């Protein structure tokens with residue numbers, strides 16, 4: 310049975326020991342081969358803080374732009390059509406960016422919830438463990454790469 314790369318426990322992280330008792334000490338649900346959720350949690354929490362900070366900035370900038378937009382609409386909209394157009398475009402771009410940040414935040418928070426629930430690191434679609442390398446690259450990944458690709462093909466939210 311070949312279960313992919315990393316099966317023999319890449320010795321990168323030094324300490325921890327990994328087997329048996331996790332850093333939190335609560336084993337509870339008998340899940341074996343659980344990924345290092347302590348590390349994932351720390352990374353997810355850092356990501357959440359960064360996302361919240363960017364969202365905050367986005368909201369402030371967005372408000373600024375819509376205020377300018379409102380002011381221009383009131384005062385002689387004839388002369389400044391081009392300006393107005395580019396500002397509308399800018400605003401749309403910012404809204405798009407903000408939506409992406411919000412979606413990411415939702416994913417990060419969902420991942421933190423899965424850590425609490427003890428289901429973190431397992432793909433809900435196929436039930437298999439998500440490869441550690443994938444979680445390492447993207448701690449908020451909800452699914453294994455295959456199921457994620459299938460989900461995106463269907464056009465659902467990532």
Ligand SMILES: [Zn+2]
Nearest residue numbers: 432435453456
């Ligand atoms: Zn899967």
